[in-house]
Amino acid sequence: xxxxxxxxxxxxxxxxxxxxxxxxxxxxxxxxxxxxxxxxxxxxxxxxxxxxxxxxxxxxxxxxxxxxxxxxxxxxxxxxxxxxxxxxxxxxxxxxxxxxxxxxxxxxxxxxxxxxxxxxxxxxxxxxxxxxxxxxxxxxxxxxxxxxxxxxxxxxxxxxxxxxxxxxxxxxxxxxxxxxxxxxxxxxxxxxxxxxxxxxxxxxxxxxxxxxxxxxxxxxxxxxxxxxxxxxxxxxxxxxxxxxxxxxxxxxxxxxxxxxxxxxxxxxxxxxxxxxxxxxxxxxxxxxxxxxxxxxxxxxxxxxxxxxxxxxxxxxxxxxxxx
Numbered sequence: 001x002x003x004x005x006x007x008x009x010x011x012x013x014x015x016x017x018x019x020x021x022x023x024x025x026x027x028x029x030x031x032x033x034x035x036x037x038x039x040x041x042x043x044x045x046x047x048x049x050x051x052x053x054x055x056x057x058x059x060x061x062x063x064x065x066x067x068x069x070x071x072x073x074x075x076x077x078x079x080x081x082x083x084x085x086x087x088x089x090x091x092x093x094x095x096x097x098x099x100x101x102x103x104x105x106x107x108x109x110x111x112x113x114x115x116x117x118x119x120x121x122x123x124x125x126x127x128x129x130x131x132x133x134x135x136x137x138x139x140x141x142x143x144x145x146x147x148x149x150x151x152x153x154x155x156x157x158x159x160x161x162x163x164x165x166x167x168x169x170x171x172x173x174x175x176x177x178x179x180x181x182x183x184x185x186x187x188x189x190x191x192x193x194x195x196x197x198x199x200x201x202x203x204x205x206x207x208x209x210x211x212x213x214x215x216x217x218x219x220x221x222x223x224x225x226x227x228x229x230x231x232x233x234x235x236x237x238x239x240x241x242x243x244x245x246x247x248x249x250x251x252x253x254x255x256x257x258x259x260x261x262x263x264x265x266x267x268x269x270x271x272x273x274x275x276x277x278x279x280x281x282x283x284x285x286x287x288x289x290x291x292x293x294x295x296x297x298x299x300x301x302x303x304x305x306x307x308x309x310x311x312x313x314x315x316x317x318x319x320x321x322x323x
Contacts (some may be wrong), residue, residue, distance in 0.1 A: 014080045021088055022048055022070055031089040032120055035109035043068050043079040044200050045124065046086025047093075050109070059237055060269045066229055091321055094220035100129045129148045148249050167255070169195070169219045169228070173202050175212040177318040179310040182234035183207075183244040189244055191312065194229040204235040225251060231313060232304060245304025247282035247312070250275055258296045259287045265294040272296070286310060294317075 015230060022038075030038045032048035040048065040054035041063040048058060049067075050093050057065040068075060085093055100106075108118045122128045173191045181187055189211050190204040205211040219228075227248040232240040257273025258264065273289035275281075275298070284301040291297075296318040304310040 014077055015075065017084055018070065018075065018080045021084055024088055026090040027088040033107040033109055033111060033116060041068055041070055041083060042066060043082060044146045046083050047089050053085050053120060060125055084227050091168060094168050096123050098220050104251060150308045165321055166223050167221045167321050168319040169221050170216055172184060172216045172315040173213045174313045174315060176232060176310060176312045177210050179209045179232060180244045180307045182244055187231050187244060188235040190235055192231045192233060193217055193219065196222060230312060234308065245307030245310045247302040247305055249300055254289045254296065254298045254316060254318050258320060264296050264316055267291045272308050
């Protein structure tokens, strides 16, 4: 009898992990249409989805997406472990939407079913937003299901993506000081971050040469990554936005240090690396790589290049995607 109670306790603990994952802020909206409070999931892809999107996922077939209810279905340990390993919508979308075309409009909660179907099929079955070298489907629709099925025997597409994308970079753009004037007496600055083909930006702050953004931007980091490029631009309603300066951030010190020290949650608050100021970079001072509260972080202050003045400070947080 005691063994039965133990098994029940383990199963209950596993479900608690799944529900804990569901409670993360990024998982409180559907991975595909951003509808609130999703209670369905694709167990093999690793995303939480709403009831409308779950119907489309189910139509793709279980070889592509195995749809389950978080509250009604009985989950196996392997299915729960797979969801926890992926980490939820943020990590999965960093892979499946890494190359979403600029200006592409994802479905919204009230989108027509046809729009929802087209997007979900493009995202997961045709894998149109993955890097081309990662796609495992054929150009021939008749072969797509067969190849997708082969890919899912004992593996998930998220795992395939994780081979290419090694982590998530969360960049908090804190603020700028003494930025250059591009209008009559001030500027309307915003920051653009570029990593490979990915581009994200902050909001525009009107008429301020010492702006405070405190905005978080997220990028997925591929195995072959270059520097993170930062630009400050002046928003202009009439003409092209003017450059107010730019700089590059070397990600290697942080990523290499994190890989060397392993799971940051097992470490105390310590310094694990350092990016040194030199004539070849834009640092205003040496930048330490720290483990703080179980997370790998690095604050970077940069002198903007190709401009007359200006500094920008960002805080980066590194989250490795473990296979």
